[in-house]
Amino acid sequence: MVGASKTSIAIVMGSDSDLSTMQKCIDILKTFDIYPEVRIISAHRTPDIAAEFADNAQSKGVKVIIAAAGMAAHLAGAIAGRTPLPIIGVPIQASEGPTGMDALLSTVQMPPGVPVASMAIGSAGAKNAAVFAVQILALSDDDLAAKLDKFRKEQSAAVVAKDKKLQESLIS
Numbered sequence: 001m002v003g004a005s006k007t008s009i010a011i012v013m014g015s016d017s018d019l020s021t022m023q024k025c026i027d028i029l030k031t032f033d034i035y036p037e038v039r040i041i042s043a044h045r046t047p048d049i050a051a052e053f054a055d056n057a058q059s060k061g062v063k064v065i066i067a068a069a070g071m072a073a074h075l076a077g078a079i080a081g082r083t084p085l086p087i088i089g090v091p092i093q094a095s096e097g098p099t100g101m102d103a104l105l106s107t108v109q110m111p112p113g114v115p116v117a118s119m120a121i122g123s124a125g126a127k128n129a130a131v132f133a134v135q136i137l138a139l140s141d142d143d144l145a146a147k148l149d150k151f152r153k154e155q156s157a158a159v160v161a162k163d164k165k166l167q168e169s170l171i172s
């Protein structure tokens with residue numbers, strides 16, 4: 001099983017302008033010792049490469065694809081139409097235009113039968129894409145399930161600590 005989870009996730013994004021947002025996804029995966037394949041592939045500017053990537057992902061051992069794009073964000077859906085792998089979509093807010101709603105609707109409004117699991121717009125979505133991908137893989141990976149359990153407990157403990165600090169500040 002060594003390294004199995006390291007190659008199980010692929011991240012694709014439509015442009016290098018999406019990378020600063022998707023770095024948050026990559027960083028969370030690293031905390032789970034997952035080092036995904038990361039590609040810049042555009043459904044519109046490099047459609048042939050997008051098709052080739054989608055067609056070959058499963059045979060390369062990829063189990064979950066995270067696809068991020070902004071504006072008319074067709075990358076996740078275009079890949080979903082060519083592979084049975086689960087696709088997690090991350091809508092990115094572009095530097096201009098309607099605050100990411102364009103990308104959200106382009107990502108989430110898939111026709112029945114070809115789903116994309118769309119996350120929230122931007123950084124929150126990028127982070128949740130990582131956690132959601134880990135949750136999928138953890139179903140069949142006990143080591144990863146243990147790391148996920150630890151992650152969630154630490155997350156809860158952080159909130160409890162913040163509440164404790166707040167309560168202490170209110171009585172002092």
Ligand code: RP5
Pocket residue numbers: 013014015016017018042068069070071092093094
């Ligand atoms: C999308 O268009 C990309 O995913 C990016 O979010 C947006 C703008 O791309 P650039 O003009 O910054 O390359 O395809």
